[in-house]
């Protein structure tokens with residue numbers, strides 16, 4: 187039998203994050219294929235009330251390390267707690283949200299354990315892999331777009347344990363919660379000494395998100411072909427008229443035209459709105475990875491051969507600054 | 521103490537932001553030869569933070585990179601901007617390294633340099649965006665790490681206070697030395713190369729087949745470096761089994777060229793009539809309100 191599929195249960199201010207619940211849902215699917223159980227690792231202070239929640243999404247067990255000094259995330263203590271639990275329970279797979287926290291500790295843990303880690307996976311599967319004459323069954327296939335984006339790489343690490351991956355928020359589908367399911371919570375001893383706390387948290391500054399792409403029903407997204415001030419104001423107006431949010435491709439964010447939380451894609455947010463209007467976006471895989479599952483996709487692009495048209499449901503070849511005003515006019519005329 | 525000893529790690533990367541169609545070979549692999557090689561953008565931000573601290577407190581900045589011989593180019597760019605010493609870590613036996621094997625080699629080199637208080641890395645490299653190497657070096661050296669910083673708030677001779685960007689806002693944190701810090705593109709605007717330094721170092725290059733690295737590293741009166749130090753697996757005392765492909769737990773199982781599914785696209789005319797029809801259809805299907 188295979189070791190458990192583990193999920194790092196990330197919390198913020200004592201609340202379990204959405205990405206952790208998405209990962210528990212995915213871990214359940216992987217564990218069922220392996221005949222394994224799903225366990226979570228929760229680290230923090232006074233989280234007990236929250237810990238039932240992962241159970242509703244398919245988590246069988248939670249290992250909980252509680253300590254006042256762990257209320258806020260810092261690298262070395264969290265990584266040490268994780269390594270301790272991983273060594274004790276020998277999971278076959280460990281999953282982390284690709285958050286600033288997950289991306290901070292997962293590599294540190296992988297380094298200490300000498301195991302493989304793949305960042306920003308967009309898909310996880312169970313399969314086999316052959317190295318020389320040896321076939322490894324039931325190994326984790328870690329799938330991510332790679333290098334320049336025209337390729338998708340499947341990465342494996344069957345010779346080291348466990349296989350680890352980070353996954354961005356929104357990439358894995360969250361299960362329908364079943365509140366009748368319960369989870370077995372085990373208190374684990376805190377393995378830390380005072381001199382493990384090398385980082386002093388001086389202040390936490392909260393910032394409200396200024397846009398909520400994840401829950402948006404309609405997204406109007408700007409690419410480099412819609413980055414002039416005229417185009418951006420057209421896009422803002424269309425989003426406003428339709429009651430949608432504004433998304434963007436990465437170069438638009440890199441150019442400082444929109445804030446980072448508007449970015450859709452592999453290194454941004456993954457969205458599944460009812461309607462996604464891609465304006466002046468070429469449709470490279472890193473962008474597509476974040477919006478392909480939108481229910482309807484309208485692509486507006488002056489280049490009839492732009493790859494975005496190959497995944498769009500509706501394609502309009504033309505200039506943003508001519509098409510969008512027509513859309514706004516047509517909407518008002520309804 | 522006369523200032524701080526700061527180590528900066530940098531990487532030469534293909535300019536994936538400006539990738540074009542002919543960069544892809546028939547078999548779906550990437551033709552690195554046609555892509556321009558640049559210094560990884562966030563490594564420039566890492567260097568800039570080191571330079572700012574040196575401007576403030578004095579000290580020495582040593583830049584290291586692991587890569588093929590042509591990676592000396594990025595080291596020269598660091599000299600042009602004010603790095604004091606640069607080292608190329610290069611050996612065929614490093615080839616095929618994943619992040620774990622890379623961080624092992626860099627750790628060995630950093631231990632050989634020794635005596636550092638601060639290590640700066642770019643948060644991530646644009647050819648993979650993994651953000652793994654920095655934290656892995658920190659673990660291997662057994663030192664603290666502060667990742668994804670957007671600014672340095674304060675630094676003195678024994679500690680540093682920085683602001684980390686998180687999903688929920690910012691975290692102001694302090695650590696004593698030694699500590700490894702990964703820097704984001706938001707942290708600063710990297711300075712331009714200095715004309716004086718470009719003139720001083722423009723002919724600096726690798727010294728082929730040198731006998732002794734100490735001899736090869738000649739510091740003349742105007743502090744010009746005649747040749748760039750080059751360390752191989754043996755120089756940094758690395759265990760070959762932990763280097764390159766063999767030292768990498770992750771393997772690429774296969775690579776697939778992305779084939780897009782051209783399933784039933786609806787071509788809409790850009791005319792008033794075509795667009796009115798589309799909007800009406802979306803309205804009828806309750807996709808828009």
Ligand SMILES: Cc1cc2nc3c(=O)[nH]c(=O)nc-3n(C[C@H](O)[C@H](O)[C@H](O)COP(=O)(O)OP(=O)(O)OC[C@H]3O[C@@H](n4cnc5c(N)ncnc54)[C@H](O)[C@@H]3O)c2cc1C
Nearest residue numbers: 409410411435436451452453454466468472473488489506
């Ligand atoms: C590791 C990695 C991670 C990445 N992560 C992401 C990510 O999360 N999200 C992301 O979006 N990208 C990401 N990228 C970048 C990605 O590869 C592409 O470079 C990017 O998506 C391209 O953005 P774009 O479509 O806006 O720009 P371009 O590719 O420049 O496309 C502009 C398009 O606009 C069209 N156009 C120009 N003018 C007009 C006009 N007047 N009217 C209509 N159309 C016009 C052009 O025909 C063209 O198709 C990543 C890259 C790497 C290497």
